[in-house]
Amino acid sequence: DGGITQSPKYLFRKEGQNVTLSCEQNLNHDAMYWYRQDPGQGLRLIYYSQIVNDFQKGDIAEGYSVSREKKESFPLTVTSAQKNPTAFYLCASNSGFQETQYFGPGTRLLVL
Amino acid sequence: GEDVEQSLFLSVREGDSSVINCTYTDSSSTYLYWYKQEPGAGLQLLTYIFSNMDMKQDQRLTVLLNKKDKHLSLRIADTQTGDSAIYFCAERRNQGGKLIFGQGTELSVKP
Numbered sequence: 164d165g166g167i168t169q170s171p172k173y174l175f176r177k178e179g180q181n182v183t184l185s186c187e188q189n190l191n192h193d194a195m196y197w198y199r200q201d202p203g204q205g206l207r208l209i210y211y212s213q214i215v216n217d218f219q220k221g222d223i224a225e226g227y228s229v230s231r232e233k234k235e236s237f238p239l240t241v242t243s244a245q246k247n248p249t250a251f252y253l254c255a256s257n258s259g260f261q262e263t264q265y266f267g268p269g270t271r272l273l274v275l
Numbered sequence: 276g277e278d279v280e281q282s283l284f285l286s287v288r289e290g291d292s293s294v295i296n297c298t299y300t301d302s303s304s305t306y307l308y309w310y311k312q313e314p315g316a317g318l319q320l321l322t323y324i325f326s327n328m329d330m331k332q333d334q335r336l337t338v339l340l341n342k343k344d345k346h347l348s349l350r351i352a353d354t355q356t357g358d359s360a361i362y363f364c365a366e367r368r369n370q371g372g373k374l375i376f377g378q379g380t381e382l383s384v385k386p
Contacts, residue, residue: 167317169317203283203378203379204378204379205279205363205375205376205377205378205379206318206363206376208373208374253317253318255318261305261367263306263308263320263323264320264374265320266310266317266318266319266320267317268316268317269315269316269317271315
């Protein structure tokens with residue numbers, strides 16, 4: 164089965180802690196994206212990567228970091244600098260920057 | 276402005292048609308998309324339309340595009356309870372290929 168997987172489904176963060184959200188795809192897509200979704204709002208772009216070992220900041224990158232060491236994987240770290248991390252995080256990918264994006268099932272991050 | 280606008284809620288009766296509206300901002304946007312999100316899930320691509328088209332039909336879904344007014348609509352015929360979800364429109368900006376999403380319209384289908 165081809166698709167995008169995100170883990171965990173739920174994640175709890177303690178104050179001052181960094182947490183990492185996983186995103187893996189087996190679609191052979193070059194580009195991958197991280198979005199944040201808050202209730203009643205659209206999706207906002209955090210980071211994106213068009214190719215391995217390269218990534219760019221989106222609209223709300225502060226307090227987040229990413230890496231793209233493998234084509235299949237694009238993990239997102241929510242650092243302690245992100246003061247309001249509670250949200251639903253969605254990963255997406257596409258075969259090229261101009262192509263249709265497909266989404267994973269999401270990770271809900273909650274703060275203890 | 277920068278925002279893609281959608282109304283937040285729509286309620287219909289089962290069997291009726293639903294029409295979800297969206298206004299976008301960039302007249303040079305190349306593609307416009309409709310995604311569906313069920314509770315606690317990711318976004319599922321429903322359909323998309325290229326900017327040189329006026330209409331696209333796909334089974335129960337009809338997309339209408341008015342480029343002059345930068346208005347996009349999604350019509351769902353014979354709406355079922357399984358259609359209850361949040362529907363997002365998104366535009367692909369010509370510059371950089373970035374996707375800009377609306378706030379989402381929550382569709383509630385009553386039996």
